[in-house]
């Protein structure tokens with residue numbers, strides 16, 4: 001056990017043991033089929049909901065675990081260690097797809113959407129990115145126009161995790177595009193709403209166990225009660241709050257993949273014999289593994305430190321971007337080294353390391369690319 005686990009409170013340690021056990025016994029058996037078929041098992045949500053793992057940080061009165069940010073990070077790391085794809089599906093649900101409702105939603109929205117999501121009965125998605133707009137969020141083209149007690153939404157959303165399987169999606173749309181950025185709103189759009197369609201399920205290089213889709217909204221009529229925050233033009237702040245929290249959690253996703261890559265590589269290097277000895281005995285390989293262990297330790301230490309500051313109410317806008325940037329970029333080195341130590345076998349589909357390498361490649365791109373994280377950090381430093 002890493003020395004860092006001794007920093008955990010008793011409650012966090014108990015949660016870690018439960019989550020590790022759950023990931024190994026209940027999630028790991030689902031991986032092969034989910035990866036092969038490209039389908040996220042519904043059972044993942046149902047079981048995690050039953051176990052109370054879908055909202056570890058949401059208050060108990062909403063059905064959540066009442067835990068802290070580190071507890072949420074533990075859930076994400078353990079899931080990510082077993083399967084980055086399923087971890088991505090869960091994070092899109094219990095993070096981005098529900099956080100705006102928790103932070104800014106009405107009691108009715110919490111009752112109708114958040115509680116069933118925490119129970120695993122409804123699957124959530126979060127739709128910000130569009131076919132023509134990714135990093136430049138303020139340029140989104142989706143529009144919502146008030147019509148009596150409703151809003152009529154038109155637009156398209158691209159690369160949406162859980163899009164093909166969601167029961168509802170939180171959609172970012174402008175009501176007042178002239179107020180660049182500040183005119184954005186978040187709406188809850190339910191599956192089955194006329195005009196809302198999954199126009200395409202997308203084929204990806206990795207993270208096959210998460211389903212990704214392109215969504216279309218064509219004269220899609222949504223009740224005004226589904227506007228998060230209850231007043232127009234509150235979306236920008238809601239996005240900021242949600243993405244900040246998500247960037248910390250993202251470090252835990254990277255950590256899960258890093259830890260899995262390290263564990264697999266140590267095991268491989270101990271049993272692979274060349275020149276008459278296990279390849280771990282060659283200094284170059286043991287040094288690489290020592291470095292991997294060091295970086296994983298630093299990733300986890302920094303992640304947990306920022307998680308603690310976040311819980312203490314400290315403004316961690318800069319640090320949350322630093323977590324995301326550092327963990328996702330270091331991960332590229334770690335999975336690359338892990339592949340190298342695996343030699344030719346690492347490139348073979350039957351060896352799990354290639355999955356972690358492919359899956360982890362995504363992490364410098366989603367929820368704000370590395371370049372965007374640099375911009376946030378530089379701006380926070382006043383540059």
Ligand SMILES: Cc1cc2nc3c(=O)[nH]c(=O)nc-3n(C[C@H](O)[C@H](O)[C@H](O)COP(=O)(O)OP(=O)(O)OC[C@H]3O[C@@H](n4cnc5c(N)ncnc54)[C@H](O)[C@@H]3O)c2cc1C
Nearest residue numbers: 126127128129133134135159160161365366367368369371
């Ligand atoms: C598998 C997957 C799942 C996803 N899930 C979701 C989801 O659930 N919900 C959602 O809303 N989105 C989702 N996304 C979208 C993701 O967040 C975007 O891909 C990401 O924000 C980048 O946007 P983009 O792909 O349009 O790249 P672009 O914004 O077009 O950027 C392309 C490149 O240019 C760089 N760049 C852009 N602007 C600048 C600048 N000003 N200075 C320097 N460099 C710049 C970028 O860093 C990047 O390297 C997902 C994407 C993928 C691939």
